[in-house]
Amino acid sequence: MAIIEVNHITKRFDNKVVLDNISFDINKGDIYGLIGPNGAGKSTLINIITGILVSQSGDIVVDGYSVKKHPLEVKKRIGLVPQEIALMETVSAYENLEFFGALYHLKRDVLKKRINEVLELTGLEEQRKEKVKKFSGGMKRRLNLAVALLHHPEILIMDEPTVGIDPQSRNHIFEFVKTINKEKGTTILYTSHYMEEVELLCNELFIMDLGKEVASGEKEMVKSLAGGNKSVEIKALGLTKAIEDLLKEVEGVKACNRFEEHIDLTIEEKSFQLEKTMKILEQEQIKIKGINFKESSLEEVFLSLTGKSLRE
Ligand SMILES: Nc1ncnc2c1ncn2[C@@H]1O[C@H](COP(=O)(O)OP(=O)(O)OP(=O)(O)O)[C@@H](O)[C@H]1O
Numbered sequence: 001m002a003i004i005e006v007n008h009i010t011k012r013f014d015n016k017v018v019l020d021n022i023s024f025d026i027n028k029g030d031i032y033g034l035i036g037p038n039g040a041g042k043s044t045l046i047n048i049i050t051g052i053l054v055s056q057s058g059d060i061v062v063d064g065y066s067v068k069k070h071p072l073e074v075k076k077r078i079g080l081v082p083q084e085i086a087l088m089e090t091v092s093a094y095e096n097l098e099f100f101g102a103l104y105h106l107k108r109d110v111l112k113k114r115i116n117e118v119l120e121l122t123g124l125e126e127q128r129k130e131k132v133k134k135f136s137g138g139m140k141r142r143l144n145l146a147v148a149l150l151h152h153p154e155i156l157i158m159d160e161p162t163v164g165i166d167p168q169s170r171n172h173i174f175e176f177v178k179t180i181n182k183e184k185g186t187t188i189l190y191t192s193h194y195m196e197e198v199e200l201l202c203n204e205l206f207i208m209d210l211g212k213e214v215a216s217g218e219k220e221m222v223k224s225l226a227g228g229n230k231s232v233e234i235k236a237l238g239l240t241k242a243i244e245d246l247l248k249e250v251e252g253v254k255a256c257n258r259f260e261e262h263i264d265l266t267i268e269e270k271s272f273q274l275e276k277t278m279k280i281l282e283q284e285q286i287k288i289k290g291i292n293f294k295e296s297s298l299e300e301v302f303l304s305l306t307g308k309s310l311r312e
Pocket residue numbers: 013018036037038039040041042043044045160193
């Protein structure tokens with residue numbers, strides 16, 4: 001059963017179309033991934049779902065309520081973790097929760113119980129008395145998440161929750177998303193431009209670029225859209241920009257992403273020349289530590305459907 005219906009949403013800022021006839025359904029209990037590169041229109045769409053912005057055409061229906069006609073009913077059902085941290089820096093985590101909890105008109109004893117509950121859920125019990133200005137980026141994000149959970153929303157919307165945070169907080173957020181979905185049945189809308197996160201967490205996806213749908217549906221189905229593309233991970237030290245440029249020119253290589261100790265090639269399986277690749281690395285005196293051939297990932301899906309890499 002759909003808990004969120006996005007029906008033909010079009011949004012323009014001045015004359016620029018930033019969302020172009022977007023439609024999809026999110027079912028109750030889904031961990032739904034909304035993905036696309038910077039500027040794709042993800043935050044704008046979230047702002048329309050939560051009633052912060054209004055679309056020029058189309059409507060969103062949340063649990064049977066139209067966001068245009070009944071924005072308050074929609075807001076009651078949604079907890080939003082915004083991209084920008086929204087907290088009071090000079091007071092403690094607990095006092096932030098008290099302040100934001102009061103906005104939901106929760107009774108004092110209920111609020112106290114809820115604050116303890118969300119501090120536990122987000123792993124911030126020990127820091128409850130600490131001032132927010134002393135928190136790391138990851139801890140602030142977790143506190144923002146705690147605020148979003150105070151009114152027990154059926155739906156949690158997380159806008160790029162792992163941007164700029166430490167690996168420990170990132171893992172904490174991952175585990176949290178899985179737990180709250182499984183144990184409380186909370187529906188999650190998770191936006192990211194990190195494909196690997198979405199691959200790990202989500203069961204359904206909507207991929208967008210420049211305000212338009214690129215692909216949508218069940219994760220495995222979307223992944224199958226990559227066609228004959230696969231990826232090859234080459235582990236080695238000393239991989240320079242010059243080597244990356246040489247490998248990009250090898251026949252069958254559609255994209256190349258260089259990291260400190262490995263390089264990922266997106267390849268067209270049929271035409272890829274492994275021998276030529278090896279020869280280049282040998283000529284450049286690169287010592288290879290390992291090679292892995294991997295199934296197509298969402299990165300490759302995006303590349304094969306748009307002709308561009310997500311990280312460009
Ligand atoms: N208030 C605004 N006025 C004019 N243009 C806007 C406004 N808000 C967003 N845009 C434009 O709309 C497009 C979509 O932006 P949006 O923030 O929704 O993308 P996004 O996918 O969330 O990307 P990011 O991850 O960078 O936030 C961009 O081209 C952006 O410049």
